[in-house]
Amino acid sequence: MKRYGDFTAVRDLSFAVQPGEVLGLVGPNGAGKTTTLRCLAGIIPASGGQVSIAGHDLAIDPVAAKRELAFFPDEPRLFDYLTVRQHLAFIARIYGVADHASIGEPLLEEFEIADKADKLPGELSRGMKQKLVIACGLLHSPQVMFFDEPLTGLDPLGIRRMKDSIVRRAQAGAAIVLSSHLLHLLEEICSHVLILKQGAKIADGTLAEVALRYSRGEAGVSLEEVFIRATGEPAT
Ligand SMILES: Nc1ncnc2c1ncn2[C@@H]1O[C@H](COP(=O)(O)OP(=O)(O)OP(=O)(O)O)[C@@H](O)[C@H]1O
Numbered sequence: 601m602k603r604y605g606d607f608t609a610v611r612d613l614s615f616a617v618q619p620g621e622v623l624g625l626v627g628p629n630g631a632g633k634t635t636t637l638r639c640l641a642g643i644i645p646a647s648g649g650q651v652s653i654a655g656h657d658l659a660i661d662p663v664a665a666k667r668e669l670a671f672f673p674d675e676p677r678l679f680d681y682l683t684v685r686q687h688l689a690f691i692a693r694i695y696g697v698a699d700h701a702s703i704g705e706p707l708l709e710e711f712e713i714a715d716k717a718d719k720l721p722g723e724l725s726r727g728m729k730q731k732l733v734i735a736c737g738l739l740h741s742p743q744v745m746f747f748d749e750p751l752t753g754l755d756p757l758g759i760r761r762m763k764d765s766i767v768r769r770a771q772a773g774a775a776i777v778l779s780s781h782l783l784h785l786l787e788e789i790c791s792h793v794l795i796l797k798q799g800a801k802i803a804d805g806t807l808a809e810v811a812l813r814y815s816r817g818e819a820g821v822s823l824e825e826v827f828i829r830a831t832g833e834p835a836t
Pocket residue numbers: 604607609627628629630631632633634635636
């Protein structure tokens with residue numbers, strides 16, 4: 601649960617994501633997606649409840665939990681006076697990643713910012729900054745990843761590459777939670793989906809399970825249609 605003062609932004613939310621799974625967190629604006637991801641990542645304290653990251657309780661052993669996770673916020677924050685490559689070196693030092701160049705340089709290639717390695721954030725486009733933040737977050741090879749709208753603002757090729765990067769890490773055994781409004785893209789990435797409305801879970805399960813629940817007898821209902829049917833119904 602998360603309260604901001606008297607306002608309850610997220611309540612009674614419980615779910616688990618296994619290694620290899622990608623959970624799509626969806627819901628209308630203000631449903632509590634960002635709040636949920638921030639609580640899971642330990643950026644803001646939850647107002648109750650428990651978060652376990654790769655077996656580490658986030659409240660009891662935050663350092664061990666945070667070592668296993670990466671959180672990618674919707675608004676990338678960078679250091680104004682560090683170049684792209686210096687960002688990787690700095691983050692690697694914080695996380696104690698020994699041979700950062702051998703991990704960092706392929707990440708720059710993977711996210712197509714190698715040619716900007718000596719540029720400062722002010723010299724990067726929005727999408728490039730987003731890619732740099734993601735490269736930095738992947739340096740310590742996290743097993744649990746929380747992405748808040750990682751596909752928004754990327755060009756079509758960038759979206760495809762980001763999708764591939766996410767799916768590849770899930771296939772390698774990472775547990776991933778991803779929020780997005782780009783439902784047709786989520787359908788291609790996610791194994792599972794959780795629909796939030798006004799801070800409460802209204803549906804979750806595999807894509808097929810959730811589609812079936814809102815199918816109204818039709819076959820092949822899209823996630824977009826599921827979303828509209830699920831969130832359009834009166835709250836129960
Ligand atoms: N720092 C804060 N203080 C008070 N209320 C907040 C704070 N952050 C978020 N909220 C409220 O909590 C609710 C959930 O916000 P949140 O940002 O988690 O939504 P979201 O699902 O991520 O929405 P979006 O799709 O627009 O990104 C909203 O009603 C919002 O106004």
